[in-house]
Amino acid sequence: MTTVDPTLVPLPVIIPLLTAGLTLALWKAPRLQRIFAVAALAAMVVIGAMLLAGADGGALVVHLGGWQAPLGIDLVADRFSALMVTVSSFVLLCVLLYSLGQDIADGSPEAPVSIYYPTYLILAAGVSNAFLSGDLFNIYVGFEILLAASYVLLTLGGTSERIRAGSIYVIVALLSSIIFLTALALIYAAAGTVNLAQLAVRLPQIDPGVQLAIQILLLLAFGIKAAIFPVSAWLPDSYPTAPAPVTAVFAGLLTKVGVYAIVRTQTLLFPDGRLNDVLMVLALATMVVGVLGAVAQSDIKRLLSFTLVSHIGYMIFGIALATPASMAAALFYIVHHITVQTTLFLVVGLVERRGGSTSLDRLGGLAKASPGLAILFFIPAMSLAGIPPLSGFLGKIGLLQAGVQVGSGLAYIVVVGGVVTSLLTLYAIIKAWNKAFWQTPPEDLPQERVPRTMVVPTAAMVAFGLALTVVAAPLYGYVTRAAADLTDPSVYIHSVLGPDATQEAS
Amino acid sequence: MIDTAPALVLVIAIGAFVISGVYLLLERSLTRVLVGFILLGNGINLLFLVASGRAGKAPIIGDGSESEMSDPLPQAMVLTAIVITLGLVAFVLAMAYRSWQLHGHDEVQDDLEDRRIARLAAKNAPAVYDDDVDDAAGLSLDDQAADVRDETDDSEPATPPGPAEEGPSS
CATH class of the missing domain: 1.10.287 (Helix Hairpins)
Structure with a gap:
């Protein structure tokens, strides 16, 4: 077993934050900005991989500033966190290279470059902070960091369209932050701590009614961020307007941070699962309503945004079942979905360049005009729809199996809903494929070539998605171990507070 | 305590x-x-x-x-x-x-989808129709979407931004 120094744990937060400052200071030298930004994210990928290896031998815990756990803020890289950090850094790196390729290809980029890289790095820092934090208030800070960065990225350039979409996005996000803050105040009032491990010890001792109120508030706050059905309407409206790389990274990561927070709080703080049936119904509604929205769309970006909402339902289903098998499948699905959704949005960016539009009515014949692009679209699209042997199939089959194992009536209903959603996703994706890649090309199809600097990062993402299938066995083993940790809160408590914490803290 | x-x-x-x-x-x-x-x-x-x-x-x-x-x-x-x-x-x-x-104002605009549905409801039009088959008005759902995106004026009649490219039926 490799031993990894726990002092590495804060680096995925520190490196991008420092580099963000550096790149902002270097606003006059775009070349240096690019080099530093790429180097920072590459370093994050390496550190993430080391954490991934290290966390497999037990959670890595750092008490910031030397203050011991319940008093100070701690950063915890357990298997789940390390996995999320690694995958998200890789995705962030690929998307950064893609946008860099876009800048190089365009010469005069539409976005004000001088703030793009710093903001992007701050987003990366916020995402890592939310994943690694072992303190609920620090998770709130991580959310705020990444949200503030996302507001700027979404409204880059300040065009009329983006301001319209941005106002809705910002207000919804502000509201969810306020709800999160309210939950934090109530938690502190009820339990006297916001440290996750100590909360896990103390929360079961407080009044069940108060517990339920806190659980609902947290679920609502994270549910808005994760775009779960009744509070998901903001997503398909705001994401498609942003520049392609920004949409890609939002679609891949931001909702998953919400899902991560739901997994963390549901498993650690509320292991008795009183809301699991509610979550199950919400999962079903998210899947079905989302995919029906996707079927009705004729713009490929909007279509993908709706499938994004729809497939969040699968993860929520895994969380709601709350068995080790379902949790493992949900974690695998999160990794798969981050990859595939980001890839698809990147490919759509390429389609937009090649075909001059993302509207399915104005595209056509792309399979003949640029076969490489067709392959890049086809593989992640089939993975999203869950065609074997791609990773989407593996994640879905795991979830459905876990649902059947639980065997309650509600679980069976959601399993059926999941299969139907999968088929409808296939239908929506095939419709997009049929209209954009087959059919006769429109007469005014631009003769532009897709720049190689953008194709290479996209191809890397597609390859990563394929690699998920190839290494599925070890990866599934890893998420199974991670899920075993998650379903037993004492593992987390002991690794943060020490072995005799359960008696001492209470 | x-x-x-x-x-x-x-x-x-x-x-x-x-x-x-x-x-x-x-x-x-x-x-x-x-x-x-x-x-x-x-x-x-x-x-x-x-x-x-x-x-x-x-x-x-x-x-x-x-x-x-x-x-x-x-x-x-x-x-x-x-x-x-x-x-x-x-x-x-x-x-x-x-x-x-x-x-000229700072009002939060409607959700695109809400607008589109409201517009279709006002026209009593079907939510989805195939522009390969019937589209006498040359007004595909997409042109409407493009029009909806133009939020400066609600009362403007729908003006397609260009001639709709009609793919022949497959």
């Missing part, structure tokens, strides 16, 4: 802040929404004071007995929340100003 009974004044103030905050959040104008957000945020900040329990002396070691001190942690959290709110308020103000520059 900490005395957890909150001061009545705080509770009333929180109620007033949250009520007016929620009311303003439901408005259309971004500036009002912003004021609502600030009020709501301040209400929640006061909630942290309630969470910290009984008011006491400044929590500085050597400045009185420890049992009389107030809990410093919620104060630190409130401070963090205030700083975050400040940054976000600056951003929303900039966005409202930009919206005013572009549109």
Whole structure:
């Protein structure tokens, strides 16, 4: 077993934050900005991989500033966190290279470059902070960091369209932050701590009614961020307007941070699962309503945004079942979905360049005009729809199996809903494929070539998605171990507070 | 054990802040929404004071007995929340100003999908139709979408941005 120094744990937060400052200071030298930004994210990928290896031998815990756990803020890289950090850094790196390729290809980029890289790095820092934090208030800070960065990225350039979409996005996000803050105040009032491990010890001792109120508030706050059905309407409206790389990274990561927070709080703080049936119904509604929205769309970006909402339902289903098998499948699905959704949005960016539009009515014949692009679209699209042997199939089959194992009536209903959603996703994706890649090309199809600097990062993402299938066995083993940790809160408590914490803290 | 009974004044103030905050959040104008957000945020900040329990002396070691001190942690959290709110308020103000520059108002616009559905309902048109088969008006759903995106004027009749490219039936 490799031993990894726990002092590495804060680096995925520190490196991008420092580099963000550096790149902002270097606003006059775009070349240096690019080099530093790429180097920072590459370093994050390496550190993430080391954490991934290290966390497999037990959670890595750092008490910031030397203050011991319940008093100070701690950063915890357990298997789940390390996995999320690694995958998200890789995705962030690929998307950064893609946008860099876009800048190089365009010469005069539409976005004000001088703030793009710093903001992007701050987003990366916020995402890592939310994943690694072992303190609920620090998770709130991580959310705020990444949200503030996302507001700027979404409204880059300040065009009329983006301001319209941005106002809705910002207000919804502000509201969810306020709800999160309210939950934090109530938690502190009820339990006297916001440290996750100590909360896990103390929360079961407080009044069940108060517990339920806190659980609902947290679920609502994270549910808005994760775009779960009744509070998901903001997503398909705001994401498609942003520049392609920004949409890609939002679609891949931001909702998953919400899902991560739901997994963390549901498993650690509320292991008795009183809301699991509610979550199950919400999962079903998210899947079905989302995919029906996707079927009705004729713009490929909007279509993908709706499938994004729809497939969040699968993860929520895994969380709601709350068995080790379902949790493992949900974690695998999160990794798969981050990859595939980001890839698809990147490919759509390429389609937009090649075909001059993302509207399915104005595209056509792309399979003949640029076969490489067709392959890049086809593989992640089939993975999203869950065609074997791609990773989407593996994640879905795991979830459905876990649902059947639980065997309650509600679980069976959601399993059926999941299969139907999968088929409808296939239908929506095939419709997009049929209209954009087959059919006769429109007469005014631009003769532009897709720049190689953008194709290479996209191809890397597609390859990563394929690699998920190839290494599925070890990866599934890893998420199974991670899920075993998650379903037993004492593992987390002991690794943060020490072995005799359960008696001492209470 | 900490005395957890909150001061009545705080509770009333929180109620007033949250009520007016929620009311303003439901408005259309971004500036009002912003004021609502600030009020709501301040209400929640006061909630942290309630969470910290009984008011006491400044929590500085050597400045009185420890049992009389107030809990410093919620104060630190409130401070963090205030700083975050400040940054976000600056951003929303900039966005409202930009919206005013572009549109002459700072109202939050409708969701695209809502508009599209409202428009289709007004025309009593089917939600989805195949523009390969019937599209005498040359007005595909997509052209409407493009038109909906133009939010400067609601009453404008739909003007397709260009001739609709009709793919022959496959």
